[in-house]
Amino acid sequence: MVSEQSAADMFALLSDESRVDILRAVAVAQSEQNPSNSGFAPLSFSDIYERVEIDNTSKLSYHLGELAGTYLRKVENGYTFTHAGEQIVRFILAENFRQPSGIDSIETEGMCLFCGETQLEAGLDDQYFMVRCPSCEQPVTGYIVTPAQARTRSGAALLESLKRKQATEFSLVQEGICPECGGEIQTEVLDASEQPLPSEVPVSYFTIDACEACLRRYSGPLTYSAAFRPPSIAFYWDHGVDILGTGWWELHSYLRDGRWSAEQIATDPAEYRIELRHEDAVLRVFLDANARTTRTERVRGRDHD
Ligand SMILES: [Zn+2]
Ligand SMILES: [Zn+2]
Known part of the structure; x- marks a missing residue:
């Protein structure tokens, strides 16, 4: 059998x-x-x-x-x-059993979540694609890169493929679907103040998303979890921003300048309100204790308290 x-x-x-x-x-x-x-x-x-x-x-x-x-x-x-x-x-x-070929360091603009540096450097670190901050030397973001992905691309094309792959896979995770195996993702929301995170990191809540079947884990600020959902993707698309084509290291400026914020508005069961701003427009995304969307609303700045 x-x-x-x-x-x-x-x-x-x-x-x-x-x-x-x-x-x-x-x-x-x-x-x-x-x-x-x-x-x-x-x-x-x-x-x-x-x-x-x-x-x-x-x-x-x-x-x-x-x-x-x-x-x-x-x-x-x-x-x-x-x-x-x-x-x-x-x-x-696809020969994905081979090691990814080495790539030259790529200069890219974005924002370091730790120090606010905007000129960053991307490269391969073992099998990981890493964006690093040359000022404070912290890793800004990292994601899996496949050997096939790095074999035929370099520079801007490799960055573009990385952004799209991470963004679309993370949006699938937000719907509870594992991009690796199709299994079910369980999400837990954690309070950043109870975690050993450096105090300069402007994150109040973050999620751990884990696949019960293949054990793949994802994690990100709760604001990112909210941003990679259809209402948020549509909100930004309407304002000329392609969220699914934006790298995490480019989104960090939204957190540092306060355009994206999250707060807990209820306990037992927990509920969170995430605000995503674009100029005077605001999208509110309400998430339950498992970071599933309960409702969304668009408000103009003048209605915004
Ligand atoms: Zn830095
Ligand atoms: Zn899985």
Whole structure:
């Protein structure tokens, strides 16, 4: 039974290069199919045999038998991917198992949350993309970068891809969906004054967002949690600001100059009011104890108390 197979058994199946070649061949064949077709036609036994270097058909039969049920599904006309097959073959094709290539330091404007410096430096730090402050030497923000992401991009294009990937993934997290695995995200709101944060950091509340399935964790100021939701994205879009195309290190100025603020307005159960300002317009986002949106309202500055 596939469901009883251990992860170690599952990976042991790929210890033979021929099997990895078979998965690649199926992916390449599917990508060559008519792109207007919805879904993928399975690849037949003979088509796979033509595409891989395996001595004879009985060897291919053996390897397909081993892959079937875990990485491939045997259907009427041949073989297609299981979910695991799809995931692993994309990982292999993108060569995301390699180390990201080194990149030159990129100068970028934004704001250091610690000291207010606006000229920042971005670069790779192990597998992490890091923006650092040259004045106080604090890390301003960091996010996972994939080797495939850094391989074909540099400079401004790499920064742009980073901003969009972090922003869209963080907006998914705000809807309770894990960008890594699709599992459920549970969010906890913490009071920054009870945490060991430097006092110069202008954050009153922040969230810990954790996936129960794959254990991926995200974290950010509660104001950012509110900013990456549809009403806030629309509010800023209406004012000419593309939140999903803005890097966290660029958003830090909103916190430091007080345009974004959060306060707790009820306890037991907790409720929070986040105010996001643009000139004289204000969007209020109300969040419950788990940082889920309960309601929003747009107010003009003159109505704003
Ligand atoms: Zn600094
Ligand atoms: Zn997950």
